[in-house]
Amino acid sequence: MVDLYHAEPAANSLKTLIAIHEKGVPFTSRYVNLHNFEQHEPWFVKINPNGQVPVLVHDGKVITESTVINEYLDEAFEGPPLRPADPYGRARMRVWTKFVDEYFCPALSFIGWHYMIRHITDKLTPEEFEAKVARIPLKEQQDKWRAAAKQAYTQEQLDNWRRQVRVSIERMEKQLAETRWLAGEAFTLADVSCYAMAGSMPSRYGDIMNEKVTPHVMDWHARMSERPGVKAALAMPTPPSVREIFDAVRQAMSSGA
Amino acid sequence: MVDLYHAEPAANSLKTLIAIHEKGVPFTSRYVNLHNFEQHEPWFVKINPNGQVPVLVHDGKVITESTVINEYLDEAFEGPPLRPADPYGRARMRVWTKFVDEYFCPALSFIGWHYMIRHITDKLTPEEFEAKVARIPLKEQQDKWRAAAKQAYTQEQLDNWRRQVRVSIERMEKQLAETRWLAGEAFTLADVSCYAMAGSMPSRYGDIMNEKVTPHVMDWHARMSERPGVKAALAMPTPPSVREIFDAVRQAMSSGA
Numbered sequence: 451m452v453d454l455y456h457a458e459p460a461a462n463s464l465k466t467l468i469a470i471h472e473k474g475v476p477f478t479s480r481y482v483n484l485h486n487f488e489q490h491e492p493w494f495v496k497i498n499p500n501g502q503v504p505v506l507v508h509d510g511k512v513i514t515e516s517t518v519i520n521e522y523l524d525e526a527f528e529g530p531p532l533r534p535a536d537p538y539g540r541a542r543m544r545v546w547t548k549f550v551d552e553y554f555c556p557a558l559s560f561i562g563w564h565y566m567i568r569h570i571t572d573k574l575t576p577e578e579f580e581a582k583v584a585r586i587p588l589k590e591q592q593d594k595w596r597a598a599a600k601q602a603y604t605q606e607q608l609d610n611w612r613r614q615v616r617v618s619i620e621r622m623e624k625q626l627a628e629t630r631w632l633a634g635e636a637f638t639l640a641d642v643s644c645y646a647m648a649g650s651m652p653s654r655y656g657d658i659m660n661e662k663v664t665p666h667v668m669d670w671h672a673r674m675s676e677r678p679g680v681k682a683a684l685a686m687p688t689p690p691s692v693r694e695i696f697d698a699v700r701q702a703m704s705s706g707a
Numbered sequence: 708m709v710d711l712y713h714a715e716p717a718a719n720s721l722k723t724l725i726a727i728h729e730k731g732v733p734f735t736s737r738y739v740n741l742h743n744f745e746q747h748e749p750w751f752v753k754i755n756p757n758g759q760v761p762v763l764v765h766d767g768k769v770i771t772e773s774t775v776i777n778e779y780l781d782e783a784f785e786g787p788p789l790r791p792a793d794p795y796g797r798a799r800m801r802v803w804t805k806f807v808d809e810y811f812c813p814a815l816s817f818i819g820w821h822y823m824i825r826h827i828t829d830k831l832t833p834e835e836f837e838a839k840v841a842r843i844p845l846k847e848q849q850d851k852w853r854a855a856a857k858q859a860y861t862q863e864q865l866d867n868w869r870r871q872v873r874v875s876i877e878r879m880e881k882q883l884a885e886t887r888w889l890a891g892e893a894f895t896l897a898d899v900s901c902y903a904m905a906g907s908m909p910s911r912y913g914d915i916m917n918e919k920v921t922p923h924v925m926d927w928h929a930r931m932s933e934r935p936g937v938k939a940a941l942a943m944p945t946p947p948s949v950r951e952i953f954d955a956v957r958q959a960m961s962s963g964a
Binding site (some may be wrong): 514545 | 776795802845
């Protein structure tokens with residue numbers, strides 16, 4: 451019995467959706483609508499006290515953190531290996547998944563929130579918003595929501611996160627000029643982690659990721675996008691209300707608004 | 708052939724020194740003096756372009772990132788297992804090691820730098836300091852050094868990092884009230900990661916970690932400190948000049964200066 455609690459196929463939810471489809475593990479999809487703050491509702495916080503998706507529940511065992519979930523999926527289930535067979539290969543893979551978690555993902559996430567939050571808050575009164583925020587278990591997440599809602603990020607902060615996004619893609623380009631996949635000659639969870647972040651970047655960060663400046667990343671992106679597991683993950687439902695927000699953000703980012 | 712590049716037995720260097728001693732892997736110790744900025748010297752940046760310790764070199768293969776190194780040590784060498792035998796146990800362990808890397812360690816590190824940097828900079832002219840900083844490969848590390856040197860951290864930032872240290876210890880206390888070790892009933896890399904951070908806390912953060920408020924953490928701390936691998940790691944040399952700085956920092960922190 452496998453239940454995966456996840457949001458639409460983007461960022462950390464996409465990371466786990468790709469792994470579970472690539473591995474071919476049958477699972478029950480439990481969609482959690484982040485835009486309605488469902489991850490902070492009491493029923494969900496009982497499952498993950500941090501109030502975050504994705505969460506995997508396997509025979510009653512609760513596993514949190516997308517990167518941890520992905521290694522678990524590879525260790526606990528039959529199916530094609532998602533990690534190199536040798537310790538050194540796995541170490542190289544983990545340097546990438548760690549880099550995504552500590553550097554690439556936070557940078558993208560802060561920028562994303564900056565553009566997205568207005569579409570969430572404009573449906574709520576300040577009191578309603580504060581009531582939603584007060585329910586968030588992690589103080590760091592509360593701070594992030596409040597700062598984003600006030601559009602308190604400075605241009606210097608936004609520029610710095612954008613620089614970090616660029617550094618991340620440049621690092622991928624350098625690696626992919628040397629090896630076919632990020633951790634060597636085989637597809638691994640390093641590719642899954644990076645694609646979960648970079649998959650939608652051509653439409654949002656076209657100046658950073660394109661055929662001219664990052665040809666190897668674009669070739670890798672095309673190979674990734676053709677994988678059945680990636681296609682299946684991306685085909686997971688996105689509610690129309692969420693899709694509308696994503697479209698508005700994409701438009702705002704590409705016009706620099 | 709195993710070479711471990713490391714600083715004195717504290718924080719991330721201690722993390723890897725404990726693992727390598729617990730595992731019983733014979734190695735050549737390569738001490739890198741961070742207080743003399745050796746990790747940014749060209750010979751070292753050739754080994755790790757990020758200019759950071761620890762680094763493991765095994766038969767010519769370079770492995771960076773202490774958490775990645777520790778899993779590698781357990782996978783690549785004979786010796787007592789440092790990770791649970793089952794996937795769920797390993798997932799629980801990795802939630803801890805990840806928490807240390809993303810939350811506990813950064814909080815301690817910013818506070819540590821705030822108190823330590825003056826002992827490094829007071830031996831240098833501003834020009835000499837800037838020349839040292841300009842050599843640091845990672846912009847984030849450059850920013851951190853410059854901000855710390857200017858004592859630019861606000862009381863609000865320092866208070867917030869202190870709160871995060873407290874949250875980390877409370878989280879450990881809660882777990883250790885339920886299980887003997889952090890990832891269950893066996894000693895694992897989760898304990899290694901946490902001890903690398905919390906090991907010296909009783910003398911620096913006596914208000915947060917003591918017999919009264921965190922009895923289970925103190926019991927765990929005593930059991931950890933008695934392990935031969937931990938003892939051997941802590942016995943690795945600390946140069947007198949570095950020990951002097953550590954003593955001054957400990958004194959400043961315990962007096963709240």
